[in-house]
Amino acid sequence: MTENVLMALSLTVMAGLSTGIGSVLAFFTSDTNTKFLSFALGFSAGVMIYVSFVEIFDKAQESLVSAMGDTLGNWTTVAAFFGGIGIIALIDKFIPQHGNPHEIKKVEDMKKEPTVIKEQSSLLKMGSFTALAITIHNFPEGIATFTSALQDPGLGIAIAVAVAIHNIPEGIAVSVPIYFATGNKKKAFKLSFLSGLAEPLGAIAAYLLLLPYLNDMMFGMIFAAVAGIMVFISLDELLPAAKKYDEAHLSIYGLIAGMGVMAMSLLLFI
Numbered sequence: 001m002t003e004n005v006l007m008a009l010s011l012t013v014m015a016g017l018s019t020g021i022g023s024v025l026a027f028f029t030s031d032t033n034t035k036f037l038s039f040a041l042g043f044s045a046g047v048m049i050y051v052s053f054v055e056i057f058d059k060a061q062e063s064l065v066s067a068m069g070d071t072l073g074n075w076t077t078v079a080a081f082f083g084g085i086g087i088i089a090l091i092d093k094f095i096p097q098h099g100n101p102h103e104i105k106k107v108e109d110m111k112k113e114p115t116v117i118k119e120q121s122s123l124l125k126m127g128s129f130t131a132l133a134i135t136i137h138n139f140p141e142g143i144a145t146f147t148s149a150l151q152d153p154g155l156g157i158a159i160a161v162a163v164a165i166h167n168i169p170e171g172i173a174v175s176v177p178i179y180f181a182t183g184n185k186k187k188a189f190k191l192s193f194l195s196g197l198a199e200p201l202g203a204i205a206a207y208l209l210l211l212p213y214l215n216d217m218m219f220g221m222i223f224a225a226v227a228g229i230m231v232f233i234s235l236d237e238l239l240p241a242a243k244k245y246d247e248a249h250l251s252i253y254g255l256i257a258g259m260g261v262m263a264m265s266l267l268l269f270i
Contacts, residue, residue, distance in 0.1 A: 005211075008149035009203050011160040012142050016199025018164040019134065022171020023192035035250055040165050041242035042251035045234040046258020047162040052227040052234075055155060055266060056148065057081060060227065063220030073220075080221040084228025091136055092236065134170050134195040141233070142202025144226040147210070151219065158262060159230075166238050167196060 060080065065073030141163055149156020171192045178188035210222065242251030 004150055004153065005207060007153060008146045008156060009200065009207070011149045011156050012145045012203035013200045015145050015160040015163040015167065016138060016142060016196040017193065018167040019138075019171035019174065019196035020189065020193040022168040023175040023189045025168065025172065037169060038242050038250040039254035039257075041169070041238050042254025043258035043261075044162040044165040044254075045238035045242065046255040046260075047158055047262045048230040048234045048238070048258075049255075050259040050262045051155065051158060051162075051266075052230045054263070055152075056223050056227040056230070059151070060220045060222075060224035063216045063223070067216040067220065077220065077224045080224035081228040084225030085232045086228075087225065088140060088229045088232045089236075091140070134174060135198040138167070138170075138196065138198035139202040139205075140229050142199030143206045143210075143222075144229055145199065146203035146206045147219075147222050147226060150211075151223070154265070158265060162258070163199070166233075166241075167199075169241065171196070 057077070061074065061077040064076050064080075067073065068076060145156065145160050145163055148159045174192040174195055175188040178191055179185060182188070210218065214222075239251065239255070242254065
């Protein structure tokens with residue numbers, strides 16, 4: 001296993017396991033820092049949207065045009081981009097609404113005392129569904145982080161950080177209902193932590209199934225699909241979540257800041 005592969009796997013593990021950070025934060029803080037979360041989620045969306053359109057799509061197009069010629073290469077790039085959107089949209093469609101990771105949970109929700117056994121059972125079911133939903137949702141994110149880091153380590157670091165930021169509230173989304181229902185911090189943390197393992201599993205799947213066939217055409221199609229996945233996640237998940245926490249347009253300031261930081265980092269690596 002080459003040094004680049006090890007680094008790409010390490011970045012994916014770091015991004016995925018940040019769900020555990022969200023779970024820990026939920027246990028040791030009494031209130032949700034809505035200002036920080038709004039800005040951070042907007043920042044993550046800004047990084048993902050900017051890098052998808054400015055860098056990842058461009059690299060995909062360059063590889064596919066090189067392998068297939070101008071006309072077919074350009075059409076294939078666009079098709080793969082919307083194919084990536086279609087994949088992640090289908091994953092979202094088949095996740096039950098009450099288990100969808102886009103549902104926002106606040107830390108202070110855990111402080112409320114459950115009143116009836118039926119409510120506890122419902123919350124336990126909801127938390128378990130949320131853990132499963134996030135596991136499914138994180139698998140393509142793992143592939144995206146891994147392939148990006150493999151091709152361009154600097155780009156991979158930026159994407160891994162953006163993914164890690166948006167995984168923190170997902171960790172809270174798992175741990176809140178589980179702890180609320182059971183009173184068991186260990187169980188809540190375990191499910192939250194395990195849901196994040198889907199990202200390194202996605203990286204391992206990419207390494208075993210895709211890496212042996214990674215020529216210009218395959219790389220271009222994967223990268224274009226990754227761009228589509230990241231744009232969809234940003235528009236469908238990160239920005240709506242940031243707006244729910246929003247105070248005084250902080251999510252938009254975060255979005256612009258994320259784009260600016262990503263732009264500067266790409267310029268510095270030219």
